[in-house]
Amino acid sequence: MRNIISAAVILLGTATTVSAQQTSTTREAPPPLGTPKAFHIPPRHDITLANGMKVTLVQFGKIPKASIYLELRTGHIDETATQTWLADVTTDLMREGTTTRSATQIADDVAGMGGELTTSAGDDMSRIGGAVLGERAADMVKLVADVAQHPLLPESELARIKANEARNLAIALSQPQPVAQEAYAREVYGDHPYGRAFPTAAMLNGYTIAQVRDFYARNFGAARAHLYVVGVFDPAAVERAARDAFSGWRAGARPTIDPPTPSTKRTVTLIDRPGSVQSTLILGVPVPGPTSADYIQLNVMDALLGGTFGSRITTNIREQKGYTYSPYSYVSTHYHDANWAEQADVTTAVTGASLKEIFGEIARLQSAAPREPELSGIKNNMIGLFTLRNASRGGIVNQLSFVDEQGLGNSYLADYVKHVLAVTPAEVQHMAQTYLKPDHMTLVVVGDRKTVDPQLAPYRVNK
Numbered sequence: 001m002r003n004i005i006s007a008a009v010i011l012l013g014t015a016t017t018v019s020a021q022q023t024s025t026t027r028e029a030p031p032p033l034g035t036p037k038a039f040h041i042p043p044r045h046d047i048t049l050a051n052g053m054k055v056t057l058v059q060f061g062k063i064p065k066a067s068i069y070l071e072l073r074t075g076h077i078d079e080t081a082t083q084t085w086l087a088d089v090t091t092d093l094m095r096e097g098t099t100t101r102s103a104t105q106i107a108d109d110v111a112g113m114g115g116e117l118t119t120s121a122g123d124d125m126s127r128i129g130g131a132v133l134g135e136r137a138a139d140m141v142k143l144v145a146d147v148a149q150h151p152l153l154p155e156s157e158l159a160r161i162k163a164n165e166a167r168n169l170a171i172a173l174s175q176p177q178p179v180a181q182e183a184y185a186r187e188v189y190g191d192h193p194y195g196r197a198f199p200t201a202a203m204l205n206g207y208t209i210a211q212v213r214d215f216y217a218r219n220f221g222a223a224r225a226h227l228y229v230v231g232v233f234d235p236a237a238v239e240r241a242a243r244d245a246f247s248g249w250r251a252g253a254r255p256t257i258d259p260p261t262p263s264t265k266r267t268v269t270l271i272d273r274p275g276s277v278q279s280t281l282i283l284g285v286p287v288p289g290p291t292s293a294d295y296i297q298l299n300v301m302d303a304l305l306g307g308t309f310g311s312r313i314t315t316n317i318r319e320q321k322g323y324t325y326s327p328y329s330y331v332s333t334h335y336h337d338a339n340w341a342e343q344a345d346v347t348t349a350v351t352g353a354s355l356k357e358i359f360g361e362i363a364r365l366q367s368a369a370p371r372e373p374e375l376s377g378i379k380n381n382m383i384g385l386f387t388l389r390n391a392s393r394g395g396i397v398n399q400l401s402f403v404d405e406q407g408l409g410n411s412y413l414a415d416y417v418k419h420v421l422a423v424t425p426a427e428v429q430h431m432a433q434t435y436l437k438p439d440h441m442t443l444v445v446v447g448d449r450k451t452v453d454p455q456l457a458p459y460r461v462n463k
Contacts, residue, residue, distance in 0.1 A: 041390065041413045044400065047239065051251045053222035054404075055242045058230040060396060065114070066137040066231030066238075067393035069129035070144050071401045073255035074219040075121045076193045077335070083215070084199035085165060087121035089207055090153075090215050092161045094119050094128065097152040106147065113140055117147065123194055124335045125405065131393065137233035138241035145245035148225070153216060155209040166204055173198065176273055176280040176446040177345070184282045184341070184444045187267050192260040194334055221252015228400060230393045260337055262286035264440040268460050272449040279351040279447030283358060284341025287435045290333055290406040294431065296416070298340070300423045301431040302331050304378045305365055306342050311378070312361045313342060321357065323350045335405060340436065348448050352455030355443070365432040369425035379420050386416055 047055040075087045095117060097103045110117045115132035128148050132140045172178040182197035189195030227246070229238050264286060288294050299307075306313035306329030317323040327344035346354040389395045390413070403412050443459055445452055 041410075042396070044410070045235065045239075047242070049222065049243065049247050051222035051247065051249055053246050053249065054226040055239070055246075056226065056228050056400060056404075057233075057235050057238060058228070058396060058400070059232070059235065060230050060393060061232060064134040064232045065131055065393065066134045066140070066229055066233040067129070067131045067397055068137060068140045068144055069127055069228050069397050069401075070148055071226045071228065071397075071405075072126045072128070072148075072220060073124065073224040073405070075126045076123045076196070077256050077258060078215070078219045079193055079196070081191060081196065082203060083207075083211070084196045085169075085204055086207060086211060086215050087126060087219075088165060089158075089161055089204075090212050091119040091121045091126050091128070092164070093153050093157060093212055094147055094151040094216075096154050096157045096161075098146045098150040099152055100150065101146065103157075106143070109143055110140070112136075113143075115140070117143070119147070125401065131231075134232040135234075137229060137231070138237045141227070141229065141238055141241040142245045144227070145242075145249075148220065149246075149249050151216065153209065153213050158207075158209050158212065162204060162207060166201060169198060169201065169204060176276070176278070177343075179271060180280045180282050180343075180444050180446045183269050183271060183446075184284065184442060187269055187442045187444065188262045188284070188286065188339060189260050190263070193258070194260050194337070218253065222246065222249040223251040223253065224255050225249075226401070226404060228397045230396045230400075257335075260334070262337070262339065263442060266439050266459075267442050268456055269442075269444045270449060270453060270456060271444070271446045273446050274448055274450075276446075276448045277348055278345045279348050279354075279445050279452055280343070280345050281351065281355065281446075282341055282343045282444045283355070283441055284339055285436060285441045287331065287338050287340045289336045289338040290402075290408060291336055292338075294434075295338070296419045297423050297427050297431050298338075298435065299331055300375075300379060300382065300420060301365070301428045302329050302340060303382050304370060304375060304428060305329060305361060305432070306358075307331075308378060308381050310381070312365070313358055316357050316361055317344065317346070317354050321350075321353075323347055323354045323357075333402075333406075348451050351445060351447060351452045352458070355455075355459060359438060362432060362436050362438070365429060366436070369429040372425060375423075375425050375428060379423065382420050383417050386420075 042058050042060045045057040049055065079086050095103065095106065097106065106117060110130060110132065113132035113136035115130045117130045119128050120126065129144050185197050186195045227242055287298055303311065305311055306327065313329065314327050317327055318325065324344045324346040327342065329340065329342040332339050332341065342358055344354060390399055399413060445456065
């Protein structure tokens with residue numbers, strides 16, 4: 001199923017606590033902030049095969065397991081306007097056997113290695129792989145190579161795969177959050193692949209095995225592939241397996257480069273959900289992507305404004321006003337593209353009031369730089385989250401894949417903590433002033449039209 005924007009909101013030691021005897025307005029002082037420790041990423045061993053495919057090996061941890069994932073620069077970016085989720089159907093069908101192994105044999109082989117095989121498609125990247133016992137890492141590399149290069153793509157399983165995706169589609173369309181996210185993507189990215197979140201039921205049901213096989217043939221090849229092996233394993237054996245199993249793969253086409261032109265005009269979209277007691281709102285704007293010199297500063301600004309449990313917007317509309325339970329903001333990324341957004345499920349009657357407070361917090365940050373103690377707590381929180389993301393095999397794969405896809409270089413991870421700590425209050429204010437322009441923001445609300453529509457009147461014109 002298509003990857004819909006999501007965000008995890010975690011607080012590491014920066015939130016205040018309230019005892020059972022205290023009132024809702026009296027809080028204990030938070031513990032003093034410690035000095036963040038230097039972060040050291042594990043060394044990586046990089047290999048480039050003659051066909052252009054890349055291999056990265058990282059020795060990490062003490063648990064005798066290894067995560068083996070083949071990342072491929074293809075996905076929804078390679079779909080046409082009449083092919084939404086064709087990438088998902090293709091990667092789903094790739095688990096259904098190869099020219100030499102049945103689906104059952106694949107499942108049994110991976111289970112015998114102490115793991116399981118997953119395949120998935122995203123906007124820019126698709127993935128094949130899984131975690132297995134470290135002593136079987138070389139065998140898993142060979143199995144992943146077989147699935148990637150020799151998928152059977154059996155027509156006999158296509159109807160079942162499409163039925164599974166149709167069920168995923170129906171579930172998504174029954175929930176206000178995915179509906180709001182789909183409308184937001186459409187408003188920001190238009191008919192670019194990034195703006196096409198859901199197919200129609202008829203489109204999905206109409207896909208043929210010829211379309212699936214054509215999509216695979218055009219978009220899967222060594223030139224778009226990067227194999228990551230992270231964990232405890234025999235590096236010499238795994239390198240031999242990778243060279244033997246992948247060197248004969250055709251290079252295929254280079255990755256598709258299709259930069260979007262996101263909308264920077266104020267739009268307001270209201271999707272009726274009659275009788276709903278909550279409104280789901282998303283307010284956002286395009287911002288510079290990961291290769292920008294401002295990217296880390298933008299993320300610090302986001303964390304302070306709405307991206308952490310102790311952030312300003314969350315404190316305002318959750319803790320102080322009680323309008324919502326779990327608001328959050330995030331910087332979402334595509335290839336060389338990014339977008340800042342605030343999302344919240346708020347009580348229907350206070351939809352307009354919630355928007356007023358969100359815009360108010362943006363204006364407050366634009367008018368005055370945050371105090372150093374507040375910013376220090378946010379930066380320590382970000383560093384803690386960054387350390388957690390690099391504390392597991394899968395997390396390291398995700399981090400390395402992001403850096404390699406965006407072309408950021410090894411210094412991005414090595415210097416991340418240093419760069420976060422260097423961000424000043426004035427720079428956070430400047431990020432808000434420069435990029436969070438209300439006249440450029442897209443607003444999407446899913447809620448009860450008769451109650452919500454009058455509350456949106458102040459936001460329907462540029463202010």
